[in-house]
Amino acid sequence: MCGIVGLYLKNAELQSQLGSMFQPMLVEMSSRGPDSAGVAIYRNPVELGQTKFSLAHDDPDFSWETLETELAATLQCSVSIKTVGTHCILVTDADEAKVVQWLKNSQSAPDVLAEIRIVGSGKSIEIFKEVGSPETVYEQFNLSHASGTHMIGHTRMATESAVTTAGSHPFATGADLCLVHNGSLSNHNILRRNLEHEGIRFQTENDTEVAGAYLTWKLRSGATLRQALEDGIRELDGFYTFCIGTQNGFAVVRDPIACKHAILAETDDWVAMATEFRAIAYLPGADQARIWEPEPSTIYVWGEE
Amino acid sequence: MEILDLKKIGVRGVNSILHDLSQDSRQNFEIQNPQGQHSIACGLDAPLIVEIKGHVGFYCGGMNKFAKITITGHAGVGLAENMMSGNIRVTGNASESAGATAHGGLLVIEGNASSRCGISMKGVDIVVGGSVGHMSGFMAQSGNLVICGDAGEALGDSIYETKIFVRGEVSGLGTDCIEKEMTPEHFSKLSELLESSGLKADPADFRRYGSARKLYNFDIDNADAY
Amino acid sequence: MTKLTSQTHPRKSATFDDYTLSEIRRAAATGIYDIRGGGAKRPLPGLDDLLFLGASMSRYPLEGYRENCGTDVVLGTRFAKNPLRLKIPITIAGMSFGSLSAQAKEALGRGATIAGTSTTTGDGGMTPEERGQSEMLIYQYLPSRYGMNPDDLRKADAIEVVVGQGAKPGGGGMLLGLKISERVAEMRNLPQGIDQRSACRHPDWTGPDDLEIKISELREITDWEKPIFIKIGGARPYYDTALSVKAGADVIVIDGMQGGTAATQEVFIEHVGQPTLACIRPAVKALQELGMHRKVQLIVSGGIRNGADVAKALALGADAVSIGTAALVALGDNDPELEEEYQKLGTTAGAYDDWHEGRDPAGISTQDPELSKRLDPVLAGRRLANYLKVMTLEAQTIARSCGKSHVHNLEPEDLVALTVEAAAMAQVPLSGTDWIPGKNHD
DSSP: OEEEEEEEESSGGGGGGHHHHHHHHHHHTGGGOBSEEEEEEEOSOOOTTOEEEEEEOSOTTOOHHHHHHHHHHHHTOOEEEEEETTEEEEEEOSOHHHHHHHHHOSSSSOGGGGGOEEEEEESSEEEEEEESOHHHHHHHTTOTTOOOSEEEEEEEOOSSSOOOSTTSSOEEEETTEEEEEEEEESSHHHHHHHHHHTTOOOSSSOHHHHHHHHHHHHHHTTOOHHHHHHHHHHHOOEEEEEEEEOSSOEEEEEOSSOOSOOEEEEOSSEEEEESSHHHHTTSTTGGGSEEEOOOTTOEEEESOO | OEEEEHHHHHHHHHHHHHHSSOTTOOOEEEEEOOTTOSSTTTTOBSOOEEEEESOOOTTTTTTOBSOEEEEESOBOTTTTTTOOSSEEEESSOBOTTTTTTOOSSEEEESSOBOTTTTTTOEEEEEEESSOBOTTTTTTOOEEEEEESSOBOSSBTTTOOSOEEEESSOBSOBOTTEEEEOOOHHHHHHHHHHHHHHTOOOOGGGOEEEEEOOTTSSOOGGGGGGO | OOOOOSOOOOOOOSTTOHHHHHHHHHHHHHSSOOEEEESOOSOOOOGGGEEEOOOOSSOOOOOSSSSOOBOOEEEOTTTOSSOEEESSSEEEOBOOBTTBOHHHHHHHHHHHHHHTOEEEOBTTBOOHHHHHHOSEEEEEEOSSOTTOOHHHHHHOSEEEEESOOTTOTTOOOOBOGGGOOHHHHHHHTOOTTSOBOOOSSOSSOOSHHHHHHHHHHHHHHTTTOSOEEEEEESSSHHHHHHHHHHTTOSEEEEEOTTOOEEEEEHHHHHHSSOOHHHHHHHHHHHHHHTTOBTTBEEEEESSOOSHHHHHHHHHTTOSEEEESHHHHHHHTTTOGGGHHHHHHTTOOTTTOOOGGGOOOTTSSSOOOHHHHTTSOHHHHHHHHHHHHHHHHHHHHHHHHHTTOSBGGGOOGGGEEESSHHHHHHHTOOBTTSSOOTTSOOO
């Protein structure tokens, strides 16, 4: 149960204002989601051969510098880090799978490495999420003046799982892919067990994490995003509005019963989605924008394909 | 005419002023900068005239009595929910559950209404210039629902005595909802509603839908319908 | 000498007991599920499995007369301008006019007012009788919205948003044609004599995040004057309580499976929703974790029968309890004096639960004018007031023995459990031990 928002800039000249345009959208959704918040911002795409990781650690004094040195030494690769609040954006030219392996393998690294959470990865995505009010979380991660092409965000009211950072959205579901969700799934426990069987590991009891993992699994098995979402509409049970961040844009889909409200708006300069119009009301030109509701069981995609 | 700037005084500010009037007040108000906020002009209880300039959020005009409310823009979920009497009009579109459980008055949606338009309606008259989404007229008990455009899936599912008039396509009928005969009486009522709504349409182009009344008393052979 | 025989003593099956056998036969004959009223009837872990410790060497009792034991409670301190001030921590639960006769509703109002507490409307709206007789009236806001209107909303002293009830968490109201009289039909805007179909979800909101907006609307309509309650069946009490706080509730009502209904499917009553005892501690825990215990009040209902139940619910952290079934029994429901008539209906006093048929000989759960006349609202109201008085005195007696000058000072440490289940559910030690199942001990 939550608020979700998404903003995609059609006009490249607005990119330097992305963070400031997005801020009131997220904060307006605080009453729906007072427990925690998270955003995925797409910016600073890395070079060919490089991967960008969003990492997080619960200990605010964790030494990311040590990590940087160790990783560079162990995998003989270039590594650069940027610490942002409790998160760290790490760019490296090492093979992605090897980095993930190294981060998870507590035998070749100090025990503390096992507590590092990989929050997201890709070419341009950066994911930040924390417990606390959306306003505080936004400030923590210095997003007010951020520049980028598109952003999706989430304010959380935890339903059947705990209020933790790990349990916050967005959930990464693949390279430059992430998911935010408003609603409540009803068969996520069965799905989680099936996905665990397929080798996917979970960090939380959260239903959204299952939806994200489901998409990951589908994409890994060769489906396109659209096919994965079409299968999802059939196989995920419950009430949901999903907003999926993709490398070049975002996608929106609602379940067949469509009880969780969602609204879309578009001008020449931007496309926005939100759980409630009042989040979109802050955007320049919102009053004159084309405003409509996504239909149930229909996949809307911007920027892709 | 008094102008209220919602950006300055907030929803509570606007509603306090609108509530703090005598029951026969016919005052005129214009509400500016609604900014998609919720519960604007809800619980009105006098024949006021309220014009809202811009888009409103959820439950605008909720439980309205006597007042005439016009929204120049779009409306969120539950527009005119549980309205008792009076008049509510939106020039743009209305979101889900427009006119939900409303007992009386007239709701006019010049654009499209979303899903569940007229859900559980209990006597209100709703006229939609555009189309309505799925599950419209769900468990509708009484009143009239006029749709100049198309209707989505499961129209009138589990309907009681509400009369539904549709001019466009119906994607699918809900349980116990069937097409019914248009008698001169129905034409007359429909004309009257279209006239009141100010929307231009010919009653002859409409078809009528209503309850087959098979679910009125439980019969085991209808169990699948529940 | 005992005659030698090849036969054993006849033995009935515990799995296929008499009731189950009769139910299978009934289903085979009718092709329809069984509908009845009341709450869960089968044996369940309950408040009887808890005991108070009382006074001893370290704890001293209060005298029964001079040394006061307060029972008042204020509901709705969080946001409302006008919270409810009750003399006793026992309210009358929501029961509809339609499921109950007008006389019964009036009797409830009279009795509650004498006792200084509130009644609650049900799925059908507010009647003038009830508003007239009940000094404090809570107005239910249900999925059906039958009879809902702003005038009654403004006349109410509090508003209770019903998400669910213990007998059927996830089920809607049910009123069959036999009870949809002219008056009921008019109030609910339905054709007379039909079987009412009811929605199980609210028509214009789903989920606590949207409930937050709906509650704001109700506050706006009533100018923030009245406390807003949220009532939930015993499903996920920990999360449901936390979400109710986040949705903006002033008061939360949790109704366990022993809680009654006018009518629903038997399987719903017996197999969906948790026992009341299992719901109390998780709900209190959620409030404590949010720093909202005593700030958002908790009312517990579902099988509350006597002052001991009241005291136990309060000791576990509730602010008040609510009674439904017990109130009806006090009015005269299922009275053995009417045994002959119960026999004619194919049942017996204490077992009569086919209230949906509207043939209640006591005149309580019926719309039949002749039967309803049998209930004298003034006398019945007096009986309810007496019963509430007794429950209060019993709770005070227990509280005094535990050294409390106010029933709200009862705490979990005043209790022990007789069974492992009760100990685990209430998180109090098993009698005679230090053991609380599930809690780590050094």
